[in-house]
Amino acid sequence: MPLFSEVYGAYFRTVERILQSESITKREIDAIIREExxxxxxxxxxxxxxxxxxxxxxxxxxxxxxxxxxxxxxxPPQFVTTLQKRxxxxxxxxxxxxxxxxxxxxxxxxxxxxxxxxxxxxxxxHCFDVYADGDCYESEDYRTxxxxxxxxxxxxxxxxxxxxxxxxxxxEGNFLPLKLEYSRKxxxxxxxxxRIGRNGIxxxxxxxxxxxxxxxxxxxxxxxxxxxxxxxKSRRCxxxxxxxxxxxxxxxxxxxxxxxSFEKHTEWDAERNVCMVRLWYDTQDETExxxxxxxxxxxxxxxxxxxxxxxAAERVAAQYALLDxxxxxxxxx
Amino acid sequence: MGxxxxxxxxxxxxxxxxxxxxxYGFKVRGDFDGKSARTYDNEKRxxxxxxxxxxxxxxxxxxxxxxxxxxxxxxxxxxxxxxYASCSFTDNDIRLHFLLLDLLxxxxxxxxxxxxxxxxxxxxxxxxxxxxxxxxxxxxAMGILIAEKNGKTIGYRLTSETPHSLFGRFxxxxxxxxxxxxLPEFGFVGHTLLQAAGMKNDCFLMKHNYIVHTLEDVxxxxxxxxxxxxxxxxxxxxxxxxxxxxxxxxxxxxxVSARTGRRYLILYDPHYHRLTSYxxxxxxxxxTCGRCENYGEYAAMLRRNEDKxxxxxxxxxxxxxxxxxxxxxxRADKEREPYILERLxxxxxxxxxxxxxxxxxxxxxxxFDPNELMHWVKTYIGRIVSIEGASEETSRFVQxxxxxxxxxxxxxxxxxxxx
Numbered sequence: 001m002p003l004f005s006e007v008y009g010a011y012f013r014t015v016e017r018i019l020q021s022e023s024i025t026k027r028e029i030d031a032i033i034r035e036e037x038x039x040x041x042x043x044x045x046x047x048x049x050x051x052x053x054x055x056x057x058x059x060x061x062x063x064x065x066x067x068x069x070x071x072x073x074x075x076p077p078q079f080v081t082t083l084q085k086r087x088x089x090x091x092x093x094x095x096x097x098x099x100x101x102x103x104x105x106x107x108x109x110x111x112x113x114x115x116x117x118x119x120x121x122x123x124x125x126h127c128f129d130v131y132a133d134g135d136c137y138e139s140e141d142y143r144t145x146x147x148x149x150x151x152x153x154x155x156x157x158x159x160x161x162x163x164x165x166x167x168x169x170x171x172e173g174n175f176l177p178l179k180l181e182y183s184r185k186x187x188x189x190x191x192x193x194x195r196i197g198r199n200g201i202x203x204x205x206x207x208x209x210x211x212x213x214x215x216x217x218x219x220x221x222x223x224x225x226x227x228x229x230x231x232x233k234s235r236r237c238x239x240x241x242x243x244x245x246x247x248x249x250x251x252x253x254x255x256x257x258x259x260x261s262f263e264k265h266t267e268w269d270a271e272r273n274v275c276m277v278r279l280w281y282d283t284q285d286e287t288e289x290x291x292x293x294x295x296x297x298x299x300x301x302x303x304x305x306x307x308x309x310x311x312a313a314e315r316v317a318a319q320y321a322l323l324d325x326x327x328x329x330x331x332x333x
Numbered sequence: 334m335g336x337x338x339x340x341x342x343x344x345x346x347x348x349x350x351x352x353x354x355x356x357y358g359f360k361v362r363g364d365f366d367g368k369s370a371r372t373y374d375n376e377k378r379x380x381x382x383x384x385x386x387x388x389x390x391x392x393x394x395x396x397x398x399x400x401x402x403x404x405x406x407x408x409x410x411x412x413x414x415x416x417y418a419s420c421s422f423t424d425n426d427i428r429l430h431f432l433l434l435d436l437l438x439x440x441x442x443x444x445x446x447x448x449x450x451x452x453x454x455x456x457x458x459x460x461x462x463x464x465x466x467x468x469x470x471x472x473x474a475m476g477i478l479i480a481e482k483n484g485k486t487i488g489y490r491l492t493s494e495t496p497h498s499l500f501g502r503f504x505x506x507x508x509x510x511x512x513x514x515x516l517p518e519f520g521f522v523g524h525t526l527l528q529a530a531g532m533k534n535d536c537f538l539m540k541h542n543y544i545v546h547t548l549e550d551v552x553x554x555x556x557x558x559x560x561x562x563x564x565x566x567x568x569x570x571x572x573x574x575x576x577x578x579x580x581x582x583x584x585x586x587x588x589v590s591a592r593t594g595r596r597y598l599i600l601y602d603p604h605y606h607r608l609t610s611y612x613x614x615x616x617x618x619x620x621t622c623g624r625c626e627n628y629g630e631y632a633a634m635l636r637r638n639e640d641k642x643x644x645x646x647x648x649x650x651x652x653x654x655x656x657x658x659x660x661x662x663x664r665a666d667k668e669r670e671p672y673i674l675e676r677l678x679x680x681x682x683x684x685x686x687x688x689x690x691x692x693x694x695x696x697x698x699x700x701f702d703p704n705e706l707m708h709w710v711k712t713y714i715g716r717i718v719s720i721e722g723a724s725e726e727t728s729r730f731v732q733x734x735x736x737x738x739x740x741x742x743x744x745x746x747x748x749x750x751x752x
Binding site: 001002003004005006007008009010011012013015016019038039040041044057058059071072073074076077078079080081082083084085087088090091094096097099100101102105108109112117119120121123124125126127128129130131132133147150153154179180181182183184185186192232250252253256257258260261262263264265266267268270275280282291292294295296297298301302309312313314315316317318319320322323325326 | 338339340343344355356357358359360378381382383385389391393395398400402403404405406407415417418419420421422424426427428430431432434435437438455456457458474475476477491492494495496497499502503504505506508509510512513515516517518519521522523525526528529530535536537538539540541542543544545550551554557558560561573586587588589590591592593594595639642643644645664675678679680681682707708709711712714715716717718719720727731733734735736737738740741742
């Protein structure tokens with residue numbers, strides 16, 4: 001039951017889509033290859049599909065009108081493999097599954113998958129550094145808010161939301177949810193949304209689902225296309241953070257692994273055995289990034305922008321002042 | 334570049350290249366030790382073909398560098414799933430797939446002989462019965478077909494379950510699959526379900542999303558199977574020092590870091606009688622070596638020790654040896670900076686937090702390896718009043734702060750020299 005199998009591959013997907021139609025043009029085939037296969041697939045797939053090629057798989061034959069028709073009688077049938085069923089079964093054990101499925105649907109799906117084992121034992125994975133204050137997925141209010149937001153994201157629906165802000169104040173307003181975001185580290189969901197005022201969009205914001213106190217439908221809709229990208233662009237840092245990472249303590253690998261999720265540019269200075277990295281970040285996450293960089297200690301030096309470096313310097317100076325309080329014994333070891 | 338194919342037989346070599354391009358991004362052709370220029374060119378071309386939109390090229394004094402760069406908090410689908418869609422196959426594989434499934438589309442049970450004859454009659458595709466039997470068996474094992482015995486003959490029919498029927502029967506399931514397909518640990522499987530149903534994730538984004546680790550899932554599949562079957566395994570492992578090792582042991586659990594995305598196999602080492610962790614991305618291959626009779630005993634040993642493991646290190650000790658009581662005291666203004674205390678509480682793992690003075694809060698934990706805490710400790714730089722219970726680590730922390738003070742504020746070097 002392999003994960004890496006041609007059955008899930010791009011070429012099989014491409015052929016499957018081509019064989020959906022009884023008759024197809026070469027242009028339509030090209031469009032499917034472009035959508036489903038890889039950039040270089042045009043060098044390999046056309047001769048496999050062409051009835052005139054000696055390399056042909058023989059799935060298509062030429063018609064008098066210049067089109068191609070499939071030799072098969074039916075569109076390729078769909079199926080669910082045991083691997084896919086086992087994966088679904090293992091997800092049933094995740095408490096987040098009940099955000100999507102009602103208790104009844106959960107029970108029925110469990111019954112439908114009774115004859116397969118989960119893909120892995122329930123306790124095979126242990127995420128050791130997840131924050132302890134994750135969202136409460138068991139709460140009925142939470143589940144209701146989640147489902148309402150999910151439907152609103154899909155249907156461009158404006159919702160009335162009452163929530164406690166990060167500063168602890170209660171707020172209420174009309175919001176157009178754009179996308180739901182999950183962080184495994186925080187074990188929390190939040191929703192990116194537009195605030196809707198009397199004259200349309202009056203701002204953008206993020207609401208943590210765990211802080212929602214009330215939610216209701218307004219029956220109003222607004223097209224959300226492009227709004228999230230616009231907001232994300234506005235939140236992107238004007239200037240990337242530049243850091244120098246030394247090879248000490250396997251710093252380069254550790255750093256690049258930890259910051260693999262960032263958009264970045266790296267350059268290695270072989271002479272000094274250091275890596276120069278520019279990181280682009282979301283300005284909302286500036287403090288989190290600063291803390292993350294300081295965690296590397298002297299292995300990473302923040303070079304700029306000046307204000308970012310200043311914040312690091314202030315924290316280091318404050319810590320340096322606190323060293324006097326450390327036990328002399330540890331200081332002098 | 335004759336003989337180049339964008340499809341591959343196995344993942345090992347490609348995993349290395351994708352990882353190097355993605356993680357490092359600064360490596361040039363000459364940095365790929367022991368690989369010929371031809372191999373590098375082929376692998377690079379393959380990655381370009383799969384992930385063209387995410388590749389960036391730069392030039393440094395050392396040569397042309399290739400990087401896969403993506404802000405993974407803004408993507409709907411892990412682009413590295415495309416690497417999983419590149420499994421090679423033979424012409425017979427693909428012919429048999431579509432032609433057999435076409436014959437079986439009627440939902441009826443067919444014998445091997447009738448299918449072999451059907452292939453020739455309906456499509457002029459002549460195959461030996463043995464070849465057809467092999468493919469039917471393979472697909473029955475994958476769950477695509479259902480094998481039914483009728484007397485002495487085995488017949489095959491198509492499974493009736495489809496992604497559409499599943500999603501139609503269970504309201505909310507399609508959205509659940511959209512969500513779970515974004516998560517690490519076999520998210521690709523969910524992605525294949527969505528693809529088969531012609532769907533895409535259009536609702537979710539993932540923060541702290543370490544997409545590169547999906548490349549280890551082939552190895553993880555074997556490991557989780559070995560855990561489920563309580564098998565002893567032999568790992569082929571190439572660690573940081575690049576020395577190939579053969580490691581035999583009992584796989585017990587996979588520890589995952591949400592902060593870095595890294596996965597570690599926790600293994601009971603029968604030779605040294607202790608628990609050890611191994612990075613999943615350094616495991617090259619796995620062989621199972623038979624069922625472990627004492628599996629329950631080792632699993633219980635892990636349960637007894639897990640709360641003293643702050644991450645993945647069980648130290649260099651055998652079970653029962655002392656662990657260290659680690660204390661870190663920080664200062665925080667409860668009224669003005671409640672978020673600091675909230676942070677400490679949510680990040681404390683198996684440790685405890687108590688107020689130990691006016692604006693002072695002490696984190697305490699029994700841990701095997703205090704060094705494992707130090708990265709986290711440094712995220713509180715500017716507030717740490719004391720560290721106790723780990724003299725070596727504390728000493729290094731003090732030196733680190735002195736070096737950082739010199740680095741950022743130009744002082745401290747002289748002080749350090751005076752000491």
